[in-house]
């Protein structure tokens with residue numbers, strides 16, 4: 006309860022300050038509409054369903070990107086990580102593709118797939134896949150060899166090693182990879198939607214700028230922030246708490 | 261496996277990829293712009309370098325990201341440390357910072373277009389915003405996670421607030437700050453590319469984006485390669501050593 | 516008496532992958548461990564004790580020589596030889612009971628039977644009340660007990676232990692040694708235990724095997740005359756023959772520790 010109040014209070018103060026600034030007349034309303042107007046616009050967009058459509062488009066792309074790339078990336082990361090000859094060779098390559106991930110692929114994606122959801126999803130896939138692949142690979146490679154040996158002396162076969170040692174051992178890294186993937190993915194998505202599609206939150210706010218609809222833009226920005234916080238709090242943090250923290254391990258970062 | 265074998269595998273892989281790429285470009289029944297051969301990328305490099313376009317664009321992009329990095333360190337670190345010094349201020353600003361951190365600068369771009377116009381100023385502000393928030397956020401987190409005993413130890417010696425900040429909080433928060441700088445710049449570099457695509461008249465993002473409608477795919481690939489290489493160099497020779505050094509030397513923060 | 520483990524002409528070389536330099540860790544090791552025997556192995560640091568154990572476990576391939584388990588040659592790791600590692604090597608993502616059950620799970624033992632066996636070994640190593648804890652919530656000595664219980668529960672023919680009590684405090688170490696002695700007697704398992712600690716070697720072993728300095732080979736096998744059933748630390752500290760055996764082993768090890776070398 007108290008924690009809830011503490012979390013909401015700063016936002017309440019922020020909205021009050023915003024309202025005061027908008028009322029002061031110091032900025033023209035087209036620059037900064039008052040919160041009430043933004044709330045009204047949000048209400049209208051919720052009522053006519055347009056906000057839902059854009060939110061749905063963006064969320065659907067993120068979900069699709071995650072659903073396709075995470076299983077592929079974890080599988081690839083584990084199998085490459087198992088291969089002592091291939092792993093040290095592919096690790097820097099994956100690192101390079103990480104540094105390229107995101108929006109830099111957009112022109113090539115448009116050339117290959119045209120404007121539309123395929124290009125946008127391709128970019129999301131690229132971003133999430135390489136981050137998760139790289140972190141899985143590094144995670145697998147840093148699982149203490151002794152744990153593998155211990156399970157082998159218990160009669161464990163390759164299947165046991167993969168499922169019971171390597172994947173759980175790499176999980177702190179995998180979770181970090183997914184978190185970074187979602188973080189970079191959301192950002193790339195918003196930028197890509199501005200350019201390459203006619204749906205989604207990125208398109209919504211960029212299009213609104215053409216008509217100087219600052220109220221619509223602010224609705225979009227608030228939706229983006231809220232959605233990201235919700236994904237993080239409702240999906241990523243609980244996963245981390247249930248695995249990594251319960252086992253007394255520490256999450257490792259890696260961009 | 262020795263480094264010689266790793267290098268050999270690396271060279272073989274690179275050669276294989278280049279050969280497969282050339283072969284695919286030569287034989288696949290597609291228009292040339294879909295997959296130009298590696299030689300075309302090389303030609304684009306020579307051509308753009310000779311015309312002086314490439315050095316200019318690389319210089320512009322680097323100038324913007326370095327400027328944003330300097331501002332983030334000069335403003336973001338002190339701001340984060342100051343906020344972290346007071347428990348109240350930290351609790352108040354934490355939710356706000358995590359919200360603003362999660363909305364990338366690109367999402368603010370439409371609003372910034374209205375506020376600051378279509379040009380350089382908007383690019384710089386969007387990139388600065390993107391780099392700044394992770395730095396402030398992580399500086400605050402870093403200060404808050406310095407164990408209280410160090411602070412108390414100095415207090416019993418009669419140290420002032422500012423001496424404590426300088427002697428304990430800042431060094432204690434450095435690993436976290438280094439992580440924040442690295443993450444902020446990783447986000448910022450991508451935001452820069454996106455902003456240059458949307459608003460720019462020069463820079464690497466502009467280069468690859470403006471090449472797309474003319475199907476200058478070799479130029480796109482060249483730009484992507486440079487974007488990846490620049491980031492890899494920056495990360496490998498500057499950001500990663502910074503992070504490793506602070507963690508190794510000041511690794512008193514439990515992470 | 517039949518030999519449970521037979522080692523003949525064992526040699527092992529490590530090759531540095533970068534410089535191609537070779538280090539001979541073991542050379543000419545011959546050894547027989549009898550069925551039901553508790554053999555302890557001591558020797559100066561770096562003489563190849565861990566290497567020997569690794570070869571017996573099947574984790575390290577020998578450069579030359581043979582290892583037989585009964586009549587079968589050892590070719591790789593298997594559930595017939597349980598290993599207790601110096602670093603514990605229990606899985607951080609499994610609770611105490613699931614770590615102990617791990618070998619049985621791999622063998623495909625049904626759940627109910629598994630639970631009964633686990634309960635028995637939890638009791639035996641004194642971990643009741645900690646079944647659902649994760650390793651990071653345990654002390655070093657408790658983790659070591661989990662490792663021992665995990666190996667025992669899988670019911671191997673032979674137990675191989677590498678300095679299992681090296682990283683626990685002196686008091687816990689004594690308790691664990693007495694517990695291990697009792698467990699060894701109760702289960703009648705063949706055990707080979709590597710240690711730095713001469714007291715421990717003489718307290719636990721039927722025989723104590725002293726290795727030479729690197730490259731390691733068997734220098735002497737010292738029998739310990741007191742029956743294992745009678746051994747408690749209290750009793751042994753006052754027993755003159757125990758003290759004499761200890762002195763003898765200590766002298767043999769000292770001879771192998773060259774000047775400037777610290778064991």
Ligand SMILES: Nc1ncnc2c1ncn2[C@@H]1O[C@H](COP(=O)(O)OP(=O)(O)OP(=O)(O)O)[C@@H](O)[C@H]1O
Nearest residue numbers: 529530538540559560561562563564565566567729
């Ligand atoms: N992976 C390895 N690569 C190269 N040399 C090794 C390797 N492992 C061990 N050695 C060398 O082989 C020799 C024997 O090592 P081993 O670990 O078996 O000794 P040990 O008797 O167990 O020592 P300690 O009592 O210190 O644990 C040592 O000189 C060591 O330097």
Ligand SMILES: [Mg+2]
Nearest residue numbers: 564565566677
């Ligand atoms: Mg050893």
